[in-house]
Amino acid sequence: MTIQHLTIHNGPRQSLRQKSINLEYLGQVSGPFTSAMISANRFGLVLRDMQADAVQRAQDAVRTVARTGLPNYFDDQRFGSLGNSGQWIAREWCLGNWERALWLALADPHADDSSSERRQKQILRDKWGQWPECQQMLERSHRRSIITYLSDKVKVGRDPDYRGAIARISVDLRGLYLSAWQSALWNRLLNEYLRAKCPAEDLRSQTLASGDVVFPVACTGSQEPSGVELPLPSARIDRPEGEIGDLLDRVLTAENIELRQIRVKYPRDSFFSKGSRRAMINPSNLQCSTEIDELYPGRNKLHLSFELPRGSYATILVKRLTLDDTDSC
DSSP, X not given: OOOOOOOOTTOOSSOEEOSSOEXXXXXXXXXXXXXXXXXXXXXXXXXXXXXXXXXXXXXXXXXXHHHHOEEOOOOGGGGTTOOTTOOOHHXXXXXXXXXXXXXXXXXXXXXXXXXXXXXXXXXXXXXXXXXXXXXXXXXXXXHHHHXXXXXXXXXTTOOOOHHHHHHTSOHHHHXXXXXXXXXXXXXHHHHXXXXXXXXXXXXXXXXXXXXXXXXXXXXXXXSXXXXXEEXXXXXXXXXXXXXXXXXXXXXXXXXXXXXXXXXXXXXXXXXXXXXEEESEEOOEEEEEEEEXXXXXXXXXXXXXXXXEETTOOHXXXXXXXXXOTTSOO
């Protein structure tokens, strides 16, 4: 169950009850309620089907997280646009590889594709470049509208305008492509930062959609990574000075790109976020308790309750608490 607050412009002063949603009227405010007004999100989770040793590790991890904090990684929900190719749409877009960016956006298969989506993408992979034929075979959709644009160019003897086709992808989707890649780069920067600050024996690895990352299970070094903010990589920021700048250079070199190239030249209605993000967070009011799991005989369930800052991921905490911390990196 999820509980959220919202405002309705000139909305009725009454509650609403439907099968999948209950809307409770709380009162009137002078302006709209926005995400900027959220100070934290409160969570209550139940982890099931846990053996006794997994419960013990999770309980130990709760105490460790309370002491060392939690890496503020973006989790896999952020990277839904990353297909099986493992290539980022936004990277190719920024580099002006228009056709490749379009292929990744429209044809790259994804593990969560529906059967219909798989069929449409297979048509494009099989017939890529044969735009009139693709247009005839595809179902009516936003994807076919983009292919129709390419087909119309070909029919009048012109080259396909992949740049213009990218601009015809909905601005919301294009924004997701940008945030996914930028968040992946930030995750890699935080990973490098933690490796620089914590002894290897105090770190354990985990694989996210954005790549391999590390979690501190202790931090016995002299410099604990608390209170630090790391920049969101883009050409809108200056290269950070000192160690963070050096670590960012390492991340971008591995991505074979420069900071100045992380920008959108066209269309101009899309852009990368500018700002920074806390490297480590401290979940507030973190509590856990265990019970016998009534759904899985012989197993236990773990009740968790906690609060996280806006923009942080509860699933990252779950991954930390269920991490096997017996092997160092």
